[in-house]
Amino acid sequence: MMRKFVKSLFLAVALGIAGHISLYAQSIQEGLRFLDIEQYGNAAKAFRTLASQKPSAENQYYLGYYYIQSENLDSAKIQFEKGIAADANYPLNHVGLGSVMMARGDKAGAKAQFDKALSLKKAGKNPEVWFRIGEAYVTHKNNDPVAAVAALQKAVELDGKNAEAFLLMGDAYRMRNEGTNAANNYDKAMSLNPKSPKGHIRYGKLMINTRNYNEALRRFNEAIQVDPNYAPAYRERGELYFLAKDYPKALADYEKYMSMSDNSAQAKFKYAGFLLLNEKYDQSLQILQEVAPNQQENPYLHRLLGYANYEMKNYPQGLESVNKFFGMAKPEILISSDYEYQGKLQIATGDTAKGIENVYKAAEMDTAKVGLYAAIGETFFKARQYDKAAEAYEKAMTRGTKESNVRDMLYLGMSYLFGKNYEKADTVLGQFITEYPDQYIGLYYKAQAEAAQDTDAKGTAKPYFEKYIEIVNADPEKKDKNKANLIRAYDYLAVYYLKTEKDLTKAKDTANKMLELDPNNARAKTFLQYKQSDLGGTSTGSQSQKATSAKSGAKASGGQK
Numbered sequence: 001m002m003r004k005f006v007k008s009l010f011l012a013v014a015l016g017i018a019g020h021i022s023l024y025a026q027s028i029q030e031g032l033r034f035l036d037i038e039q040y041g042n043a044a045k046a047f048r049t050l051a052s053q054k055p056s057a058e059n060q061y062y063l064g065y066y067y068i069q070s071e072n073l074d075s076a077k078i079q080f081e082k083g084i085a086a087d088a089n090y091p092l093n094h095v096g097l098g099s100v101m102m103a104r105g106d107k108a109g110a111k112a113q114f115d116k117a118l119s120l121k122k123a124g125k126n127p128e129v130w131f132r133i134g135e136a137y138v139t140h141k142n143n144d145p146v147a148a149v150a151a152l153q154k155a156v157e158l159d160g161k162n163a164e165a166f167l168l169m170g171d172a173y174r175m176r177n178e179g180t181n182a183a184n185n186y187d188k189a190m191s192l193n194p195k196s197p198k199g200h201i202r203y204g205k206l207m208i209n210t211r212n213y214n215e216a217l218r219r220f221n222e223a224i225q226v227d228p229n230y231a232p233a234y235r236e237r238g239e240l241y242f243l244a245k246d247y248p249k250a251l252a253d254y255e256k257y258m259s260m261s262d263n264s265a266q267a268k269f270k271y272a273g274f275l276l277l278n279e280k281y282d283q284s285l286q287i288l289q290e291v292a293p294n295q296q297e298n299p300y301l302h303r304l305l306g307y308a309n310y311e312m313k314n315y316p317q318g319l320e321s322v323n324k325f326f327g328m329a330k331p332e333i334l335i336s337s338d339y340e341y342q343g344k345l346q347i348a349t350g351d352t353a354k355g356i357e358n359v360y361k362a363a364e365m366d367t368a369k370v371g372l373y374a375a376i377g378e379t380f381f382k383a384r385q386y387d388k389a390a391e392a393y394e395k396a397m398t399r400g401t402k403e404s405n406v407r408d409m410l411y412l413g414m415s416y417l418f419g420k421n422y423e424k425a426d427t428v429l430g431q432f433i434t435e436y437p438d439q440y441i442g443l444y445y446k447a448q449a450e451a452a453q454d455t456d457a458k459g460t461a462k463p464y465f466e467k468y469i470e471i472v473n474a475d476p477e478k479k480d481k482n483k484a485n486l487i488r489a490y491d492y493l494a495v496y497y498l499k500t501e502k503d504l505t506k507a508k509d510t511a512n513k514m515l516e517l518d519p520n521n522a523r524a525k526t527f528l529q530y531k532q533s534d535l536g537g538t539s540t541g542s543q544s545q546k547a548t549s550a551k552s553g554a555k556a557s558g559g560q561k
Helices: 002-036 040-053 057-069 073-086 092-103 107-119 127-139 145-158 163-175 179-192 198-209 213-226 231-243 247-260 265-277 281-294 299-311 315-328 336-348 352-365 371-382 386-399 402-418 422-435 441-453 462-473 476-481 483-501 504-517 522-528 540-552
Strands: none
Touching (some): 002 057, 040 265, 057 073, 057 092, 092 107, 107 127, 127 145, 163 179, 163 198, 198 231, 231 247, 265 281, 265 299, 281 299, 336 352, 352 371, 371 386, 371 402, 402 422, 422 441, 441 483, 462 476, 462 483, 483 504, 483 522
């Protein structure tokens, strides 16, 4: 009986140990799964529990890995160092330190850590070590896709069934713009793990790179069919809808993604950011304010608060938030938008010089942001610093699209005009009315540039004013919006008829058109007082006309487009 009891006790203990080992392994996999579906709060709970229950080198590594995925590099580094202290021969913590260095742009330091990991006993024959090295090279903003491919090829040589390694290899080739190699690796990953949606998602992102958006959408739809509970698929499809400017569908997908998340701060930050992109600034600000009490040490909170408050025109609060962000943020996480919003907020709160300096910095950091130079130009234009405005609009033109250049070219010409650089104004505005004949306002400013240079009263501005008047008068709405400019155009023509053609009838007809628009217009009443005898000599009236004619170009002001 005693022997049977001892045997039963031994069996129970053995089963308990086996159960514990199984649960332990499963917990790591559960944590990784939570990370994969972007449930960061649940992932944090899983990895922190493991590390607290058993602070082994492996558990410290996975906790550090969670922090890297959450972009908390300082905490990640601490955990990897704890892991090395627990077991210096466990290679993945050295890989983790290298990953932190890659994220910070220190490729040489990262390689030294990777080499250290590989130098440990049997590490060079461990596919997981090579896989994590490849992952570190490919997943950060500061990446090295060539080194990633080399490491991942070694990983699949040692373990040809690692679908994740083929996915990352596809990502590395995608970064190198080697679409065929990327597609082949995604296909291989899907063949190894057909129940995973990730290959379809990666393929969709590859299609976005090639601007094949319909195929990208098809791939994202397939990912959702494979696993309807895979939250990142809805986020990716939502971002594709956003690219297509289908904002309702984009927001619906992102709300679906949020409903499947664990409502963590990271998920809320992403949602708030997406609401910002969808110009739902009030909703974004509300969410950020909800998470703010427990996230004051998180720089991303203050970044997004700065952005949202700017868009809501809460400029002092926005500047305070964005300044907090800059005070907390590590250099490696700074992006052009940070300087852009800081600059705009500084301009809005009166510190124009610093603001423009920061917006310029943002424009130089991201050449794709073609509108930033135009924003600088607009600031200088409003401040009547026309030389500086022209300089900014010149830069805007070098980067702009045909669509953005419509406005930028017009304001470049106007900056030259109001800055009294009439020759350049004439050239730019002439080009403008040629390239954009439907933008009738260009005729008005082209006429102003001509009038400013027409010191001999040859009437070079006359055909442009006449064409402008014809277009505006043909549309009652345009006529109503352009009254001030019409009056100036008629003023020029009246002076021309009096001074150059000496045609009193045409001059008075033009003056009457001015009075139709402004019954109290003093200039028009003066023109009506002229007699034919006044037009042949150098009377006071004639001298007055000459003076006012010379000033007509310099007094040009903004009109309706």
